[in-house]
Amino acid sequence: KSPVYTKPIHVTKGVFTLTAKIFGNVPDAGCILAANFIGPADPVEVKETVQGVLGSLYHGEWEKVPDLSKLEPVSTGIFKSMSTSASGKRKDNFALKFEGLFKIDEAGPYRIDLNSDDGAKLYINDNLMLDNDGLHGMDQNRNCTIPLLKGYYRIRVEMFERGGGEGLKVQITPPSGKRREMGTNDLFMDKTVVDKLAKKEEEAALKEGKEPIKHPTNF
Numbered sequence: 001k002s003p004v005y006t007k008p009i010h011v012t013k014g015v016f017t018l019t020a021k022i023f024g025n026v027p028d029a030g031c032i033l034a035a036n037f038i039g040p041a042d043p044v045e046v047k048e049t050v051q052g053v054l055g056s057l058y059h060g061e062w063e064k065v066p067d068l069s070k071l072e073p074v075s076t077g078i079f080k081s082m083s084t085s086a087s088g089k090r091k092d093n094f095a096l097k098f099e100g101l102f103k104i105d106e107a108g109p110y111r112i113d114l115n116s117d118d119g120a121k122l123y124i125n126d127n128l129m130l131d132n133d134g135l136h137g138m139d140q141n142r143n144c145t146i147p148l149l150k151g152y153y154r155i156r157v158e159m160f161e162r163g164g165g166e167g168l169k170v171q172i173t174p175p176s177g178k179r180r181e182m183g184t185n186d187l188f189m190d191k192t193v194v195d196k197l198a199k200k201e202e203e204a205a206l207k208e209g210k211e212p213i214k215h216p217t218n219f
Contacts (some may be wrong), residue, residue: 052080053081053098054076054078054099064119080184093163093164101188101190112130113142118136119160126154137164
């Protein structure tokens, strides 16, 4: 008989995966459960922000989240939330990448939930925190609890859709609040990133002989 561990598990900086297996004469015997935790992470320094998150759309057929750093996006835009509506009229065979900052107003442990159809991955400060990859429906959930300080943290979500239904939901539960979907009041961008995007769009418009635009936005 294995001893029962009752002491606290201390997590320093970095990602920690806690894995547990169910034993005994119970219906779920043999099941393995895993949860990711991360030690206290430092907020990133940013001088000026604007609301929104940068979304990039890719076309292709995959069975897992592709390496989007090696692909050229079909389009980019600024969105108020992270959802499959960023794919426009395309409902199958696409991938999305959302990049930005999320704001923490109250220090403490935060739970983050990721549901997707099909697969998705969520990164915080470039650390892979939630891996919900593969072909599946929205009922498959991955979540983690993270101690965070006040400030801004980098967030990146990558997902793909093969066929059938599609969806993406990222939720956050603050230390003294209810679970909610990450939205306008949570997601921000570094203004320098927005300025670079605006310049790129302006140069592209001028090259095509069109009227320059401020930046693509879906607010």
